[in-house]
Amino acid sequence: MTMMGGGSVFGGAGNAPGLPFAGVPQEMQAGVDALIADEPQHLTEPVVFSHRRGERDRRPLTLRRLLARHKRSLVAALALVAVESATLQAGPKLTQVGIDDGILKHSMTVVVTVALIYLASVGLTGLASAARVRVTGRLAAWVMHDLRITVFTHLQRLSMGFFTAEKAGVLMTRMTSDVENLQQLVQDGLAQFAIQGLTMVVVTAVLFGYNVKLALITVVVIVPVLTALSLWFRHASNIGYSRARDGISATLADLSESLHGISQVRASDRRSRNILAHRKVVGQYRDANDDTALINGIYGPSTQLVGFLGQAMILAVSGHMVLRHELTVGELIAFSLYLNSFFAPIQQLVQLYNVYQQGQSSVTKLRELLDTEPTVAESPDAAELPPVRGELLFEDVGFGYLEDRPVLSGVNLRVRAGETIALVGPTGAGKSTLARLIVRFYDPTGGRVLIDGHDLRDLSITSLRRQLGVVPQEPFLFGGTIRDNVSFGRPEATDEEVWEAIRATGLESLVERMPEGIDTVVHERGQSLSSGERQLLALARAFLVRPRVLVLDEATSNLDLQSESRIEAALDALLEGRTAVLVAHRLSTAMKADRIAVVDDGRVIEVGGHDELVAAGGRYADMFATWSRHGGAPHEP
Ligand SMILES: Nc1ncnc2c1ncn2[C@@H]1O[C@H](COP(=O)(O)OP(=O)(O)OP(=O)(O)O)[C@@H](O)[C@H]1O
Incomplete structure (x- = not known):
């Protein structure tokens, strides 16, 4: 059993009897102390993790x-x-x-x-x-x-x-x-x-x-x-x-x-x-x-x-x-x-x-x-990324997961600081792949991805990720409490901050209904929460970290109208004032973005506001027309 250092966990005999926890009876205190002294101590000091292996680790095993x-x-x-x-x-x-x-x-x-x-x-x-x-x-x-x-x-x-x-x-x-x-x-x-x-x-x-x-x-x-x-x-x-x-x-x-x-x-x-x-x-x-x-x-x-x-x-x-x-x-x-x-x-x-x-x-x-060397390696002279405004630039970017199968080619896209841009396009077009390049899950095979003018490959991975938030399509919940899960990216957050994130994403009533509030344990892989609740929790997680740049992969699962409107409200709170790249699977989400980029067959073929793109009569206009015909709500600016 792991035990953190520090004083006795039990209050000793000083607690007043009659209260819910009256402390350890005096005659048992010696036994309890002996038991605690016997507990094996495992290393609980902070880990200094480096993205690059030290010389010692490089020698073959x-x-x-x-x-x-x-x-x-x-x-x-x-x-x-x-x-x-x-x-x-x-x-x-x-x-x-x-x-x-x-x-x-x-x-x-x-x-x-x-x-x-x-x-x-x-x-x-x-x-x-x-x-x-x-x-x-x-x-x-x-x-x-x-x-x-x-x-x-x-x-x-x-x-x-x-x-x-x-x-x-x-x-x-x-x-x-x-x-x-x-x-x-x-x-x-x-x-x-x-x-x-x-x-x-x-x-x-x-x-x-x-x-x-x-x-x-x-x-x-x-x-x-x-x-x-x-x-x-x-x-x-x-x-x-x-x-x-x-x-x-x-x-x-x-x-x-x-x-x-x-x-x-x-x-x-x-x-x-x-x-x-x-x-x-x-x-x-x-x-x-x-x-x-x-x-x-x-x-x-x-x-x-x-x-x-x-x-x-x-x-x-x-x-x-x-x-x-x-x-x-x-x-x-x-x-x-x-x-x-x-x-x-x-x-x-x-x-x-x-x-x-x-x-x-x-x-x-x-x-x-x-x-096995990490393919996304930190360069030996990687620079710390200073606090960014959040401008993203794709410069003639090409990428493929496999050598002979390009997924992206010649992608040029500028995301202005503070704007929300939605990526739309047919399935398999490369939207999620573009999003993965921003967080440096992969490096482009051609061209560059820049944040505030810095090539991502020249930056220390930790300093980059600290200013980026990611909300994946299928959020993963870890075995632990609601609090642990919300504060996953910032474990030192106070209860008040955790509550603030929960309130901002509309999870408040759910958490208050739970038997132990934010201390309620959610099961491994989050099986005890509904898919909509899991998405909200992932948004709360991102909200707490308050990153300058957010990358969101919209969930494809169908939610009921109420959950959907809760998620939309949570998104509004989350996107406020930061740069966001949103992989949108629903046009209703995309049209709320400041601008929309249409991705098709690994290329960005159109960029502009909703009205602008509809007026241009191109690919987006076709998508919108089809969507409207199939019952999507007509857009009201
Ligand atoms: N890990 C991977 N290894 C190999 N190929 C991949 C991998 N992930 C995605 N691909 C391929 O890359 C292409 C683009 O995938 P991507 O996930 O970016 O598409 P998308 O536009 O986000 O699609 P969707 O709307 O369905 O999520 C697809 O053809 C896919 O098969």
């Missing part, structure tokens, strides 16, 4: 770089791994001494001493292991924490084009399964790698130390078979895991799309089709998991079988050697115990290789994401 920030934990983990691997190997040697020097020579002292040392080594292994798990767990938690914040910050930096091109589900996979793969690798995989690797080296040396002949048999006969099996497993499981990764990506992408479009799914009664489609992606994921389970099922038991056969062979040879007094019984037992510790790491290492592979491929995918 690697596992080593992720770990390097936590050197102390890493060194501690390695030291504990070394202790764990060494103490683990004491058992067989102690068994041998116990048998040869204790049991066979009837020395109780040796047996007891060896048993005590054994006990101590087991205890030490347990302690080292517990400490190692704690250290690597903490290390993994921090690495994941850093990574999630780095990726999230980078996503904030990326341009709109990236989000429209990339499926939301795929981005979710980066933040979920890719980050979790890495967590698994850092938390246990790397430590196990080190333990098993070290164990193999130590045990090989010990085996040769005990008996060169037996060790050679092990290395020459058994190891090649195990190696061949392991190479097959590595190859097969690589393919399997890569299919499984694609499977989970597709499953999450499909799930996220279905959830976002749930109302459309219901309305079009696509439920059974969607279930079928989801069944298909989930089925592919299951197939991939089935395959990896099969591969594991073949590899695990067959390596075990090879291990047992090898042990049987070694036992036959070493038994023969004991009979010929070339080996003691204790040495035979110790050798076969060490043999176990020799086979186990081979199996484990191959399995771990998969964890490593998965982790590495996740690092690669996250690296690709972090290396």
Whole structure:
């Protein structure tokens, strides 16, 4: 739980009893203080966000770089791994001494001493292991924490084009399964790698130390078979895991799309089709998991079988050697115990290789994401935009979302400071695109967009956005209260200012009817407000920020007459005294603007006042005539 700094939240025993909140009883205050002191503190200091990445963030993401920030934990983990691997190997040697020097020579002292040392080594292994798990767990938690914040910050930096091109589900996979793969690798995989690797080296040396002949048999006969099996497993499981990764990506992408479009799914009664489609992606994921389970099922038991056969062979040879007094019984037992510790790491290492592979491929995918440069970048010598009057100028602007498909070409348009200009035209003409260029969601591919004579590309993005307000076609409401949503662009606004915005946009009666006024929580994605109310709330949000320049994309949804007139009144209040570019889908809105620009096929073909354009008898006059014929109210100047 996040807790801001500062004093006690509870009033203590000083509050008068009988009032609605009488405070914490004295006898409980100590407990409450202890509880608060125990609360974990998360960073709540202000974030300094930069549109440009710092030098540190520019270096490509690697596992080593992720770990390097936590050197102390890493060194501690390695030291504990070394202790764990060494103490683990004491058992067989102690068994041998116990048998040869204790049991066979009837020395109780040796047996007891060896048993005590054994006990101590087991205890030490347990302690080292517990400490190692704690250290690597903490290390993994921090690495994941850093990574999630780095990726999230980078996503904030990326341009709109990236989000429209990339499926939301795929981005979710980066933040979920890719980050979790890495967590698994850092938390246990790397430590196990080190333990098993070290164990193999130590045990090989010990085996040769005990008996060169037996060790050679092990290395020459058994190891090649195990190696061949392991190479097959590595190859097969690589393919399997890569299919499984694609499977989970597709499953999450499909799930996220279905959830976002749930109302459309219901309305079009696509439920059974969607279930079928989801069944298909989930089925592919299951197939991939089935395959990896099969591969594991073949590899695990067959390596075990090879291990047992090898042990049987070694036992036959070493038994023969004991009979010929070339080996003691204790040495035979110790050798076969060490043999176990020799086979186990081979199996484990191959399995771990998969964890490593998965982790590495996740690092690669996250690296690709972090290396994506924002297309709308802030220039290194970006200037602060001084307070503007709000004149906008499009100079021979060309733009296309895709390289070979121009959406705008040769657009020239001047929006005077303080005027409201409406963009009208057929659907797909490029009206919203023009609006997006003003707020620099995209940069033009040709020509320039200027505000008060400054090319937008030369300005710091923050200073530009501070003076711009945007009301999108479908306003997004965030999970939180009405107050949070209205003050989204200016969280420091006072209650009075929030109320003023609510009153100006005619939301007052609605908010007053709500159970907790401006503190009423509206649901995620604003499902608890009607579409008209959501639009009004978006207008209130813009009103509170009081930007010099407003860009409004008029909602296309049909509202009842009352809501429409409320929105029109709210617009009047909002547009007063500022420059506004209004993407108008209704001529009734457009004709109230100071001037109208007709956009067709990516060009501005007419600009002028309503009467002027009607009199000119051009494209706008045609649109107006059609609109009037179909029941639009005739314009009364
Ligand atoms: N993110 C995008 N990626 C690729 N093409 C896009 C994207 N957004 C819009 N387009 C295309 O650009 C063209 C202009 O779209 P735009 O949204 O500007 O039209 P509009 O005039 O605002 O239409 P409407 O009145 O329907 O809102 C359309 O052909 C559209 O398909």
